[in-house]
Amino acid sequence: MRHGGxxxxxxxxxxxxxxxxxxDRYELRAGDECLGRLTLGGLLLPTARxxxxxxxxxxxVGGMANRQVSIAEAQSERVMAAFERxxxxxxxxxxxxxxxxxxxxxxxxxxxxYEFTDRxxxxxxxxxxxxxxxxxxxxxxxxxSIDSRRDLLLVLALGWLLLLVNDEARxxxxxxxxxxxxxPVASPAMAE
Numbered sequence: 001m002r003h004g005g006x007x008x009x010x011x012x013x014x015x016x017x018x019x020x021x022x023x024d025r026y027e028l029r030a031g032d033e034c035l036g037r038l039t040l041g042g043l044l045l046p047t048a049r050x051x052x053x054x055x056x057x058x059x060x061v062g063g064m065a066n067r068q069v070s071i072a073e074a075q076s077e078r079v080m081a082a083f084e085r086x087x088x089x090x091x092x093x094x095x096x097x098x099x100x101x102x103x104x105x106x107x108x109x110x111x112x113x114y115e116f117t118d119r120x121x122x123x124x125x126x127x128x129x130x131x132x133x134x135x136x137x138x139x140x141x142x143x144x145s146i147d148s149r150r151d152l153l154l155v156l157a158l159g160w161l162l163l164l165v166n167d168e169a170r171x172x173x174x175x176x177x178x179x180x181x182x183x184p185v186a187s188p189a190m191a192e
Contacts, residue, residue, distance in 0.1 A: 013030070013132060013133070013134060014028055014029065014030055014132075014133040014156060015028070015030075015131055015132050015133065016028055016029075016038070016131035016132075016133065016160045016169075016171060017029055017131060017171065018171050019037075023039070024039065024040035024041075024164075025037065025038070025039050025040075026038045026039075026160065026171070028052070028156060028157075028160075035052055035053070036050060036051060036052025036053070036055075036153055036156075036157070037050070037051050037052070038050045038157050038160060038161070040161075040164065042060075042061075045060070045061050045062055045066070046061040046066070046161070046164075046165050047059065047060050048157065048161050050153060050154075050157040052149075052153050053149065053153075055073075055149070055150050055153055056073070056074035057071055057072065057073060057080070057150075057153065057154060057157065058071070058072050058074050058077075059071050059157060059158065059161055060072075061165055063084075066085075067084060067085040067086075067087075067092075068083065068084050068085070069082070069083040069158060069161065069162070070082055071083070071154055071158060079097055080096065080097050080098075080150075080154060081094055081096045081097060081154060081158075082094075082095050082097075083095075083104070083158055083162075085104070085162070090105065090106040091103070091104060091105045091106070092104040092105075092162075094116065094155070094158065096151070102116040102118065102155065103116065103117045103118075103119075103121070104116055104162065107126065112129060113126060113127055113128045113129060114126075114159065114162070114163065115127065116155055124155070125155055125156065127159045127160065127163060129163065129168055129169055129170045130170055130171060131160070131169065131170075131171040133159070133160075
């Protein structure tokens with residue numbers, strides 16, 4: 001995982017990929033590099049743990065009709081942000097504890113996706129249902145719209161969680177592992 005430097009904030013394409021066919025685990029990738037991991041859990045209400053570069057976040061879905069998501073630091077349990085989806089399910093608001101907010105909205109009709117926008121409706125991060133996330137910035141000029149790596153991780157993880165919880169995500173299948181060839185060893189006891 002990436003721990004530092006300016007390349008985290010550089011404009012690029014991120015991709016969420018499922019890493020297990022059995023468990024709900026996903027990796028956030030930029031090219032061949034793994035930037036973070038998201039693991040879904042919870043029996044009645046969905047939860048998620050996100051790990052990346054020394055950060056660990058817990059996302060907990062709750063409220064009537066699973067419309068709210070609370071995002072907290074895993075170790076301190078300090079709430080960093082809260083998301084509330086509107087009744088239509090296609091819009092919502094992410095509010096950061098230290099100020100600021102982003103709008104969540106559906107984009108497109110034939111090729112649906114979602115995006116977080118700033119208060120001026122400029123796209124910041126755009127999510128495609130296949131797990132692809134387009135870099136962030138204002139319009140075609142990719143600038144730093146999100147101040148920290150932690151907040152960027154929060155936004156990328158929340159967007160993907162919302163698509164998964166609402167059953168709209170269509171990620172490619174997890175890579176199949178090669179089957180081990182197993183041939184029984186003939187033992188003297190079986191020869192009789």
